[in-house]
Amino acid sequence: MNKIEISDTLLFKFFLGETTNDETDRIAAWLDANPEEHQKYMNEVHEKFIISIMTEPDSVPEADTSLWYRITHSRAIRQTMGIAASLLLVIGGCYLFFTSQLTQMVGSPTCIESPTGQHVRLTLHDGTTVELNSKSKISYPALFIGKERRVRLEGEAMFEVAHDASQPFIVETYACDVEVHGTHFNVIADKNTQEFSTALFEGSVTVRNKINDEEILMEPNTVVNLRNGHLYLGALNDRDNYLWTDGIISFGGDNFEQIVDKLRRYFDVEIEIQREELPEIKYKRLKIRTSEGLDHILRVLQRSSDFTYKYNDLENKVIIK
Numbered sequence: 001m002n003k004i005e006i007s008d009t010l011l012f013k014f015f016l017g018e019t020t021n022d023e024t025d026r027i028a029a030w031l032d033a034n035p036e037e038h039q040k041y042m043n044e045v046h047e048k049f050i051i052s053i054m055t056e057p058d059s060v061p062e063a064d065t066s067l068w069y070r071i072t073h074s075r076a077i078r079q080t081m082g083i084a085a086s087l088l089l090v091i092g093g094c095y096l097f098f099t100s101q102l103t104q105m106v107g108s109p110t111c112i113e114s115p116t117g118q119h120v121r122l123t124l125h126d127g128t129t130v131e132l133n134s135k136s137k138i139s140y141p142a143l144f145i146g147k148e149r150r151v152r153l154e155g156e157a158m159f160e161v162a163h164d165a166s167q168p169f170i171v172e173t174y175a176c177d178v179e180v181h182g183t184h185f186n187v188i189a190d191k192n193t194q195e196f197s198t199a200l201f202e203g204s205v206t207v208r209n210k211i212n213d214e215e216i217l218m219e220p221n222t223v224v225n226l227r228n229g230h231l232y233l234g235a236l237n238d239r240d241n242y243l244w245t246d247g248i249i250s251f252g253g254d255n256f257e258q259i260v261d262k263l264r265r266y267f268d269v270e271i272e273i274q275r276e277e278l279p280e281i282k283y284k285r286l287k288i289r290t291s292e293g294l295d296h297i298l299r300v301l302q303r304s305s306d307f308t309y310k311y312n313d314l315e316n317k318v319i320i321k
Contacts, residue, residue, distance in 0.1 A: 004030040006038075011045045018146060109152075113137040116268040117290060119244060124151075127162035128169065131245045134266045134290075156188045158245050161203075175226055179206040185218075186242050190265070196226035199236050207231060240287060249297070252285040259301065260320075267294045270317040279305040279320075294318070 006027060013019050014027055031038050114120040114132040123129050126144055136155025144150075149169045161169045163182030171178040173189030175196040183203025189196050198207050200218045207216045207224045209231050216224055216231050223236045240250035249266060251259050256278040260271050282304040288297050298309055298318070310319045 004033060006030045008045050008048070011042060015046060109139040109141055111137060111139045114155075117266060117294075119247075124149075126164065126167075126169075129160045131158040133157060133244055135268050153187055153189050155190060156186070156244075158184075158186045158242065160184045176210060176231070177208045179208065181205065193261070193265075197223060199223040199242060201236075201239075240285070243287065244290070247290050248287050249290050250285075250287045251281070251283065251301075252287070254281065256281055256305070263294065263297065263318075266290065268316070269294060270315075271320065272317065273320045275307070275321055279307040281305050 004026060010019065010023060010027070014024070019027070031042070112120060112122060112132060114134055114136050117134055119134060120132040121129065122132070124140060126149060130138060132138055133156035136157055138151055138153050138157060140151040144167060147167065149167050150172055152172045159171065159180070161180045161183055169180040171180070171187055173187065173196060174191040175189060178187055178198055181204045183205055184201045185205055186199045198205065198218065200220055200222055202220055205218050207218060209226070211229050214231055216233050218224060218233065221236045223234055225232050225234070238252065240252050243250055249262060251262070254262070259281065260273070263269065264271055281301070288300060295311055298311065308321050
């Protein structure tokens with residue numbers, strides 16, 4: 001029977017939860033081959049791992065600097081492992097069990113949903129900033145462990161992603177995945193209205209269609225829209241639609257139906273139109289602060305259009321006539 005060799009680097013990967021299934025099987029077989037000696041050795045390596053997180057020594061197992069960088073430059077991993085260090089040393093064994101428990105703990109998603117009529121700004125532990133628009137939701141793990149940083153979005157969000165080539169950032173939505181290469185971009189993913197778009201301001205992203213696996217690599221100042229199951233790339237000529245991060249809603253060039261859709265989505269309000277023909281909007285460009293409220297926005301729109309409305313605040317409903 002061939003002797004199984006296990007390196008310190010592989011064990012470091014195991015403690016980080018980054019080993020493949022084959023590598024994990026190798027470690028399990030290695031432990032079974034000589035439980036007493038190999039468990040003792042594993043304990044020693046784990047002590048090195050805990051100490052390395054806290055002290056950042058000069059030496060790295062097998063000079064694996066890329067792995068070392070991920071360990072020593074992740075503050076969240078260092079904090080989590082530091083808290084768990086005393087528990088691990090007391091347990092003394094059961095590493096397979098503990099690692100699975102730790103992976104489950106850090107992999108449990110955190111869900112944030114922005115309130116109606118407001119947007120929320122948050123910073124993920126890797127340094128990525130997210131602006132979450134009204135009635136939008138994002139789910140993300142407490143720690144990004146593994147080969148990618150994956151979050152799930154429902155609604156609209158603006159991202160500024162911290163670059164890490166060894167761990168790509170992926171925004172998962174109901175229709176498409178957006179793989180990020182260190183950048184500033186906006187994503188809309190509304191399953192209810194079947195709307196999906198990505199607008200890129202800086203850097204580059206790859207948009208991948210879940211329906212047919214088509215991909216588009218975007219460049220700055222472009223926008224991708226999903227229509228009839230296919231992705232379409234175009235120029236980003238107007239950034240006013242993305243001023244919501246500054247508390248501004250823009251209606252430049254929108255028809256009445258598009259304006260109503262924006263108001264429904266932002267204020268989470270029911271809007272019923274009781275007329276055969278939609279009003280014509282004469283404004284060419286219109287930007288209003290959302291803090292002024294829905295009633296104020298409707299009164300401003302009335303100045304350039306022929307309609308009346310009744311706003312029932314208690315029922316959160318608008319009737320347009």
